[in-house]
Amino acid sequence: SSEQVINYFGHHILDRAADKRKNPQWISQAMKKSDSKYIIISELRPLTLTSGHLSSGFMKGKGKKLCILSYEDISNFLDSKPTPPLLFLGIEPILEPAQGKPLDRLGAEGIPWFAVDLTGKFEDYDQAAKAFHPEAEFLSADFRSAMVLPETDAAIYAQARSLLDWHARYKFCSTCGSPTRMEESGYKRICENQDCSSLKGVHNTSYPRVDPVVIMLVISQDGRRCLLGRQKRFPSGMFSCLAGFMEPGETMEDAVRRETFEESGVRVGEVHYHSCQPWPFPSTLMIGCHAKATSENIKVDKEEIDDARWFTREEILLMLTGQHKDGFFVPPPQALAHQVIKAWAKMPSNL
Amino acid sequence: SSEQVINYFGHHILDRAADKRKNPQWISQAMKKSDSKYIIISELRPLTLTSGHLSSGFMKGKGKKLCILSYEDISNFLDSKPTPPLLFLGIEPILEPAQGKPLDRLGAEGIPWFAVDLTGKFEDYDQAAKAFHPEAEFLSADFRSAMVLPETDAAIYAQARSLLDWHARYKFCSTCGSPTRMEESGYKRICENQDCSSLKGVHNTSYPRVDPVVIMLVISQDGRRCLLGRQKRFPSGMFSCLAGFMEPGETMEDAVRRETFEESGVRVGEVHYHSCQPWPFPSTLMIGCHAKATSENIKVDKEEIDDARWFTREEILLMLTGQHKDGFFVPPPQALAHQVIKAWAKMPSNL
Numbered sequence A, B: 001s002s003e004q005v006i007n008y009f010g011h012h013i014l015d016r017a018a019d020k021r022k023n024p025q026w027i028s029q030a031m032k033k034s035d036s037k038y039i040i041i042s043e044l045r046p047l048t049l050t051s052g053h054l055s056s057g058f059m060k061g062k063g064k065k066l067c068i069l070s071y072e073d074i075s076n077f078l079d080s081k082p083t084p085p086l087l088f089l090g091i092e093p094i095l096e097p098a099q100g101k102p103l104d105r106l107g108a109e110g111i112p113w114f115a116v117d118l119t120g121k122f123e124d125y126d127q128a129a130k131a132f133h134p135e136a137e138f139l140s141a142d143f144r145s146a147m148v149l150p151e152t153d154a155a156i157y158a159q160a161r162s163l164l165d166w167h168a169r170y171k172f173c174s175t176c177g178s179p180t181r182m183e184e185s186g187y188k189r190i191c192e193n194q195d196c197s198s199l200k201g202v203h204n205t206s207y208p209r210v211d212p213v214v215i216m217l218v219i220s221q222d223g224r225r226c227l228l229g230r231q232k233r234f235p236s237g238m239f240s241c242l243a244g245f246m247e248p249g250e251t252m253e254d255a256v257r258r259e260t261f262e263e264s265g266v267r268v269g270e271v272h273y274h275s276c277q278p279w280p281f282p283s284t285l286m287i288g289c290h291a292k293a294t295s296e297n298i299k300v301d302k303e304e305i306d307d308a309r310w311f312t313r314e315e316i317l318l319m320l321t322g323q324h325k326d327g328f329f330v331p332p333p334q335a336l337a338h339q340v341i342k343a344w345a346k347m348p349s350n351l
């Protein structure tokens, strides 16, 4: 299909303006601009405000949005010791961005965005939130909580959350064990040991980690059914696509075949990329695929999976809307799995 | 397109049999089987034998193949101290694998493959190689040298090389700085510090790294030209696809747009996945795409790129075969860039 699918966490409006990261003078001017925007994160929890009522997906109730602060609002925190980590997220174009042109930049005219990590700066989250705004609240750091954000806020939070999680887990140099420090406005960590080989040449140890994961809807040979599984931690009744981490020296297509066979015993032939999703829990790239089975018998890997079954297209259409007679359902629209499943269910013909 | 493209380094014949990695008893029996196969690697250099004459690609001259050894051939090394790192690579099916069915496994009947890392075990590479086989030779560790391997050997080397490079760079825990040790037959590293938080729950710090990189052929709005660039380290006359590392919280499609704009100043709209390639230098997943430009003017980022230009389809057809009048050419068929470029050049119509 030539349609471009954008998934939740993927609706970016910022130009990342990577060239500015290495320019401390530009960054410090941008920080002080009166229209610059700051988001606050603490222990990966974003500071949010209540927004309109949300009824889509499985997150019923009040929606949230990022609480946007100005330099003035947070300058006392920026000056506190130890200096809180600061990420430069990018520049928001003042013109409305059109799809396919998300990078249009107006340089000095755009609005710089920053994320400030206040982990460890306070004890009481409610009290700290209220000090920023009477209606502010720290969301939980889990993925379900994030799914109440508007799409463009979710993408900005995804970027900041993945980076901050990386900084939290990668405080030491994997090559020599010495402490590392944040550089390039949050996009690099450098070893403090001057003799470390990681300082000679370019090494992935200094850069943020993004782990590719394949997530696949396997379609039966006759094209009428698809294969879904349940992880043990899923809510009861929920089925989703099989998925797994890619391994070194592997293609996406082989990873789909390997993980499907490992988890369900089903063999896969053809694989087709559908769309992808940045998943900031902590930092994976979910690669959504449709795949064609070449066998049928299921043999569930009981270590990873609770159950796996073939479902007809008719069942899937009911599961997408929560109307399946046995109470089965699939993840909400914010999940890539939902979109990959829906795309197949709505396909007029077989794969 | 519904055709499945498999690129160099991606022609896997082994079932990785991941369940066996955690089964030391199975591994130690498999190691001693008379038909088990061992490859030797030292400082990322594979032990090879000379095979037939090679004339495809830009690697003219003698082809190489992996030197396959038996348990007997290397048991004295396996017993030496310090114990050399050993990777379990997978099981070779005895039946000829058909495309799309690379995972067919015959359990105990298949042939287990291992890689042994002899880094530091000898000083003279030539002498060490000859001790294994009178015609054996250690290839260099760079990507050009690897490109003389037969496709299925290249895929096995890719898997082993990426893993060994990870073990070489990740000897310390990024969470606490303590030493780590290899586990699960080479697919995990565990922190030696019992109190480390990386031992509680699942953390990416313990698993091999795979860095997704987008590599794209950008097509002009009229569909008649494509955009290629030169990195400074390229041989003179060579042009290739633009490419760049994906960042946290980003989609593949946005990464294509961002890197194209950063490196060439050209705007991109639609993006279509073509095929991918594991690139074991050291451990990236190259994601090959076709992309549609929405602007034309080139503004080269001189830090990263030497030159970038639009080429007509006619020029590209000549560059693919080394017949361009100005001596321009593209990377060899083993490179994903070549395949992504060729696929467009041979397309009858516009994208």
Ligand SMILES: Nc1ncnc2c1ncn2[C@@H]1O[C@H](COP(=O)(O)O)[C@@H](O)[C@H]1O
Binding pocket: A211, A243, A244, A245, A259, A304, B202, B203, B204, B205, B207, B208
């Ligand atoms: N980068 C990674 N991050 C977390 N877990 C990983 C990673 N790579 C491999 N794993 C393992 O993969 C398991 C999940 O299985 P799967 O997602 O099906 O591959 C985890 O429990 C880990 O043991």
Ligand SMILES: Nc1ncnc2c1ncn2[C@@H]1O[C@H](COP(=O)(O)O)[C@@H](O)[C@H]1O
Binding pocket: A202, A203, A204, A205, A207, A208, B211, B243, B244, B245, B259, B304
């Ligand atoms: N995982 C990574 N490994 C190596 N270099 C990286 C990585 N992530 C970002 N980089 C940076 O990306 C540069 C190459 O640019 P590009 O491939 O166009 O993104 C390198 O010189 C590094 O500064």
Ligand SMILES: [Mg+2]
Binding pocket: A243, A244, A245, A259, A262, A263, A304
């Ligand atoms: Mg799995």
Ligand SMILES: [Mg+2]
Binding pocket: A244, A245, A259
């Ligand atoms: Mg897995």
Ligand SMILES: [Mg+2]
Binding pocket: A242, A243, A244, A245, A259, A263, A304
């Ligand atoms: Mg899984």
Ligand SMILES: [Mg+2]
Binding pocket: B243, B244, B245, B259, B262, B263, B304
């Ligand atoms: Mg770049």
Ligand SMILES: [Mg+2]
Binding pocket: B244, B245, B259
């Ligand atoms: Mg880059």
Ligand SMILES: [Mg+2]
Binding pocket: B242, B243, B244, B245, B259, B263, B304
């Ligand atoms: Mg680049």
Ligand SMILES: [Zn+2]
Binding pocket: A173, A174, A175, A176, A177, A178, A191, A192, A193, A196, A197, A198
């Ligand atoms: Zn170091």
Ligand SMILES: [Zn+2]
Binding pocket: B173, B174, B175, B176, B177, B178, B191, B192, B193, B196, B197, B198
């Ligand atoms: Zn540790």
